[in-house]
Amino acid sequence: MIRILYKSTCSTCRNAIHLIKEKTKENIEMVEYLKEVPSEDDIRSILKMLGIKAEELVRKKEQLYKDKYKSCKISEEQWIKILHRHPELIERPIVIKGSRAIIGRPVERIVDFI
Numbered sequence: 658m659i660r661i662l663y664k665s666t667c668s669t670c671r672n673a674i675h676l677i678k679e680k681t682k683e684n685i686e687m688v689e690y691l692k693e694v695p696s697e698d699d700i701r702s703i704l705k706m707l708g709i710k711a712e713e714l715v716r717k718k719e720q721l722y723k724d725k726y727k728s729c730k731i732s733e734e735q736w737i738k739i740l741h742r743h744p745e746l747i748e749r750p751i752v753i754k755g756s757r758a759i760i761g762r763p764v765e766r767i768v769d770f771i
Contacts (some may be wrong), residue, residue, distance in 0.1 A: 659683050659771060660753040661761075662690040662703075670750040672750050673761040677752070690744050690751075697741045703751060704737075706758035711736030713767055715746050740756075 659677055677685055683699060685713060695703065704711055711733050715722060729755035731739070740747050750761040761767045 658686060658754075660686040660688060662688045662695070662747070662749060662751040662753075664691055664749055665689055665748055669764060671760060673744050673750040673752065673764045673767055676764055676767055678769060680768060683754075684771070690747060690749070694741065694744045695738050699739050700737050700747075703753070703758055706753060706756060707751075707760065711740060714740065714748050719746055732737075 661670075661672065661677065661679065665671075667747060670700055674687065700711070700714075706712060707714070712731070715726075715736065715766070717723075717727075726739065734758055748760050748762070752759050752761050754771060757770075759770045763771075
């Protein structure tokens, strides 16, 4: 099973879903993460699978980041809480397969992953 955290209005996410459907016959669990917001524990788990720190998962081009967090010193746990409260700051799409995950930008990264 492949799980993808996506935003329905994001063209990169739509392209990622199309690519996954084209390249594999595996079942796909699609999670629109702005509607099904990941818990803090979910975020910790995703970070572990990605092998990155929480700040690396932040969409730094988002206006909310620029306005509120850009020049702040924020701990790992604080970032996890922020990402839970403001899931729009989570980089996307996130593709999960087993105990591994990647951020599907650019979408071509997904091909080798799946």
